[in-house]
Amino acid sequence: MARKLWRFHGGLRLPGYKAISTARDAVPARLPRHLVLPLTQHIGEPAEPVVAVGDQVLKGQLIARADGYVSAPVHASSSGRVVAIEERPIPHPSGLTAPCIVIETDGRETWAPLTLHLDYADMDPSALRNLIREAGIVGLGGAGFPSYIKLNPGPGHKVDTLILNGAECEPYITCDDMLMRQRAREILQGMTIMRHALQAKQCLIGIEDNKPEAIAAMRAAVKALGIEQVEVVVIPTIYPAGGEKQLIKTLTGLEVPSNGLPIDVGVVCHNVGTAASVYWAVIWGEPLTSRFVTVTGDGVAAPRNLEVLIGTPVQDLIEEVGGARPGLRLIMGGPMMGFTLSGADVPVVKATNCILVAGPQVVGDPPPPMPCIRCGACTDVCPAQLLPQQLYWYARAKDFDKVQDHNLYDCIECGLCAYVCPSNIPLVQYFRYAKTEIWARERDQQKADLARRRHEFRLERLEREKAEREARHRQKKAGVSDAAGDDKQAAIKAAVERARRKREAAAPLGGADSAPATSDPATPAQDDQKE
Amino acid sequence: MLLNNPSSPHVRGPLSVNVVMLRVLYTLVPGVAAYVWFFGWGVVINISIAVVAALASEALMLRLRGRPLMPHLTDGSAIVTGVLLALALPPLLPWWMTAVGAAFGIIVAKQLYGGLGYNVFNPAMVGYAMLLISFPREMTQWLPPETIAATFPDFWDSLRYAFTGVPPAPIDAITMATPLDHIKTELGLNRTITEIKAGNPLIGEVGGVGWEVVNLAFLAGGVWLMLRRVISWHIPVAMLGTLGALATVFYLTNPDANASPLFHLFSGAAILGAFFIATDPVSAATTPRGRLIFGAGVGALTFVIRVFGGYPDGVAFAVLLMNMAAPTIDYYTQPRAFGHGRR
Numbered sequence: 001m002a003r004k005l006w007r008f009h010g011g012l013r014l015p016g017y018k019a020i021s022t023a024r025d026a027v028p029a030r031l032p033r034h035l036v037l038p039l040t041q042h043i044g045e046p047a048e049p050v051v052a053v054g055d056q057v058l059k060g061q062l063i064a065r066a067d068g069y070v071s072a073p074v075h076a077s078s079s080g081r082v083v084a085i086e087e088r089p090i091p092h093p094s095g096l097t098a099p100c101i102v103i104e105t106d107g108r109e110t111w112a113p114l115t116l117h118l119d120y121a122d123m124d125p126s127a128l129r130n131l132i133r134e135a136g137i138v139g140l141g142g143a144g145f146p147s148y149i150k151l152n153p154g155p156g157h158k159v160d161t162l163i164l165n166g167a168e169c170e171p172y173i174t175c176d177d178m179l180m181r182q183r184a185r186e187i188l189q190g191m192t193i194m195r196h197a198l199q200a201k202q203c204l205i206g207i208e209d210n211k212p213e214a215i216a217a218m219r220a221a222v223k224a225l226g227i228e229q230v231e232v233v234v235i236p237t238i239y240p241a242g243g244e245k246q247l248i249k250t251l252t253g254l255e256v257p258s259n260g261l262p263i264d265v266g267v268v269c270h271n272v273g274t275a276a277s278v279y280w281a282v283i284w285g286e287p288l289t290s291r292f293v294t295v296t297g298d299g300v301a302a303p304r305n306l307e308v309l310i311g312t313p314v315q316d317l318i319e320e321v322g323g324a325r326p327g328l329r330l331i332m333g334g335p336m337m338g339f340t341l342s343g344a345d346v347p348v349v350k351a352t353n354c355i356l357v358a359g360p361q362v363v364g365d366p367p368p369p370m371p372c373i374r375c376g377a378c379t380d381v382c383p384a385q386l387l388p389q390q391l392y393w394y395a396r397a398k399d400f401d402k403v404q405d406h407n408l409y410d411c412i413e414c415g416l417c418a419y420v421c422p423s424n425i426p427l428v429q430y431f432r433y434a435k436t437e438i439w440a441r442e443r444d445q446q447k448a449d450l451a452r453r454r455h456e457f458r459l460e461r462l463e464r465e466k467a468e469r470e471a472r473h474r475q476k477k478a479g480v481s482d483a484a485g486d487d488k489q490a491a492i493k494a495a496v497e498r499a500r501r502k503r504e505a506a507a508p509l510g511g512a513d514s515a516p517a518t519s520d521p522a523t524p525a526q527d528d529q530k531e
Numbered sequence: 532m533l534l535n536n537p538s539s540p541h542v543r544g545p546l547s548v549n550v551v552m553l554r555v556l557y558t559l560v561p562g563v564a565a566y567v568w569f570f571g572w573g574v575v576i577n578i579s580i581a582v583v584a585a586l587a588s589e590a591l592m593l594r595l596r597g598r599p600l601m602p603h604l605t606d607g608s609a610i611v612t613g614v615l616l617a618l619a620l621p622p623l624l625p626w627w628m629t630a631v632g633a634a635f636g637i638i639v640a641k642q643l644y645g646g647l648g649y650n651v652f653n654p655a656m657v658g659y660a661m662l663l664i665s666f667p668r669e670m671t672q673w674l675p676p677e678t679i680a681a682t683f684p685d686f687w688d689s690l691r692y693a694f695t696g697v698p699p700a701p702i703d704a705i706t707m708a709t710p711l712d713h714i715k716t717e718l719g720l721n722r723t724i725t726e727i728k729a730g731n732p733l734i735g736e737v738g739g740v741g742w743e744v745v746n747l748a749f750l751a752g753g754v755w756l757m758l759r760r761v762i763s764w765h766i767p768v769a770m771l772g773t774l775g776a777l778a779t780v781f782y783l784t785n786p787d788a789n790a791s792p793l794f795h796l797f798s799g800a801a802i803l804g805a806f807f808i809a810t811d812p813v814s815a816a817t818t819p820r821g822r823l824i825f826g827a828g829v830g831a832l833t834f835v836i837r838v839f840g841g842y843p844d845g846v847a848f849a850v851l852l853m854n855m856a857a858p859t860i861d862y863y864t865q866p867r868a869f870g871h872g873r874r
Contacts, residue, residue, distance in 0.1 A: 428538065
């Protein structure tokens with residue numbers, strides 16, 4: 001039975017270069033000498049180290065605990081000794097350094113004691129989520145959002161559909177493809193656990209039609225495991241079909257609202273790799289210590305997928321696939337959305353799906369930009385249904401209000417507009433620029449507002465104190481010393497009145513300041529009592 | 532490590548401005564060939580003069596504006612302007628008029644507005660409109676199609692006439708109005724379409740003799756351009772649809788006082804205009820709905836000018852008028868962004 005599919009706007013069939021890394025099965029990568037584990041491998045707060053330099057650690061042992069709600073713990077991906085906790089280069093577009101725990105491996109791969117949960121079906125969804133949280137699982141599709149949060153629909157939300165994202169749409173990347181071919185059962189069992197945690201009715205697994213082996217493997221596994229209400233859905237290979245919102249639209253016809261989340265339309269979407277990690281974490285108690293990574297591109301001798309320990313330096317992986325010629329560009333992720341690495345000394349993190357080593361044939365510098373001829377090619381391909389050329393004009397003119405009017409924040413930076421632009425305009429860079437500029441302005445605006453409000457409060461306080469002083473003087477002159485009770489009542493009344501006035505004055509400026517405003521009047525009231 | 536362009540996307544599609552312009556040029560080839568077949572070498576001479584004049588003006592202006600010559604002179608846009616202008620001109624026009632039209636289009640309508648991508652008006656049509664207003668007599672003298680002409684200038688006659696003004700035969704023996712112009716004039720004399728058509732060798736099966744084939748050839752090229760996605764379907768379909776629909780309504784109301792819709796589509800510049808001129812991306816509307824409105828506007832104005840206006844063909848003025856409206860149309864036809872609910 002062919003399921004009805006929906007078409008999202010735009011998109012493009014990109015030339016595929018996936019076959020070069022799928023010729024051979026994925027194998028475990030060699031154990032590196034050193035593992036470098038950044039404390040931030042996810043969206044949210046950095047984890048907090050719980051080991052010290054010199055400590056012996058076992059594989060799977062917690063070495064940094066989650067700090068905050070949106071955060072994920074970090075575990076040692078192999079056994080060894082902590083040799084440093086220091087700033088190291090991390091994979092980030094800016095080439096930043098960040099605190100990392102460095103482990104010298106001992107080659108023994110000794111596991112920490114693990115707790116099995118073969119009985120997960122009897123467990124409470126929230127207990128399941130805790131297991132997943134403690135295993136340090138974040139989305140393995142590339143964004144790195146802590147997964148347990150997405151498994152917590154929250155009150156008032158019912159989950160109708162759990163979608164597994166097997167639509168790996170970037171050219172070159174094949175780690176999910178190979179994982180589906182080689183670990184179909186683990187993925188499906190992980191999916192069953194997630195479904196239990198979400199109490200989702202049905203599960204859909206979206207796979208692009210350029211991965212026939214993965215489709216066959218997943219279908220066979222569904223059959224073998226005999227899971228109900230699960231469907232492997234073949235979708236057309238149109239970049240960016242793997243974008244979460246695009247995949248949901250393709251499979252269900254539902255559009256995730258602009259400022260909303262998939263849960264708003266009753267859908268939760270997880271990457272297939274995440275599902276496999278959930279399986280290992282829940283059933284076998286193993287935290288996230290490794291993942292599939294595609295090491296590919298025309299710059300390496302023998303492209304393939306490797307099962308890589310988190311923290312393995314990129315250099316080690318490149319050497320393992322035959323080494324790269326010098327003078328090539330190193331990209332983490334795919335050619336459309338990946339970012340350039342400043343060097344090969346950065347580690348693989350949880351969100352690393354691909355190391356692309358490409359020469360000038362593939363990523364050569366584009367010809368210089370020409371003026372926009374408003375051909376509309378960008379509009380035709382934009383999956384967010386935006387008008388990239390208008391956004392470009394407004395961004396160039398620094399007309400940020402208009403940029404927001406034209407829904408800049410719906411841009412998913414898929415790169416298609418710049419890809420098709422005949423004038424070689426780096427559109428995505430303009431949009432990133434506009435986004436950061438708007439954020440910066442908003443921050444400045446907030447600072448200015450705060451300063452203005454502080455100033456206004458100060459003036460008001462000075463005036464109030466003056467008025468109170470004068471009132472006390474008058475009171476003293478009048479010599480009223482008895483009727484302390486009345487006095488107290490009057491003071492309270494006055495304080496209430498002041499508070500009310502202040503609230504009214506402060507209201508249009510926002511509620512944030514109502515707290516100091518109401519607690520303040522207590523002080524003069526006490527002063528009155530003392531007299 | 533190459534770091535000159537570290538930001539994604541790291542790969543580029545095959546399209547470039549030159550490629551776009553080149554595709555436009557070679558999809559014009561069948562139409563041009565048919566045009567030359569029926570209306571002689573004057574067409575080729577016009578194209579050559581207009582292209583040379585356009586490139587020279589472009590080079591001159593780039594130099595004056597202190598811009599680099601190379602990427603801009605070779606981007607193909609000036610050549611396209613020259614060719615499109617030439618295709619709108621009568622085949623035997625004095626060379627300097629052709630040159631002045633092309634230069635005016637490039638210098639005033641394009642470079643003075645900021646060059647490629649910044650022009651508000653279609654440069655070829657600005658050149659054409661300027662010539663039509665300045666030299667109305669020369670601009671409406673067409674050759675009869677070679678297949679029915681008594682005398683027809685050969686290549687050397689045409690060349691000599693264009694450059695020296697020496698006609699190959701008495702001028703009124705070789706020039707006449709276009710079918711659209713002819714019908715308009717005759718209708719003005721209160722003759723009926725049937726009377727006008729009867730025994731007139733200029734009028735063919737559906738449009739003017741020769742014009743039908745030329746327009747079919749332009750149509751073929753235009754459709755190919757559309758299928759290759761160099762242009763979107765919106766403007767041509769909206770323009771020809773509106774023109775055809777209006778013509779049909781009038782034709783059905785009074786077939787004796789109104790030319791048939793097919794005559795409207797296949798006698799003048801409607802097809803060339805719909806696929807190659809109104810679709811000029813720089814000066815047209817760009818949103819999908821905007822393009823529909825833009826195309827419909829061009830179609831309606833073309834019809835109104837042809838039927839009620841003072842000029843035999845209205846495509847050029849219709850395009851220019853809609854060029855003015857394009858920014859406003861774009862502003863009010865923003866598409867609904869993903870996840871924003873229906874509007």
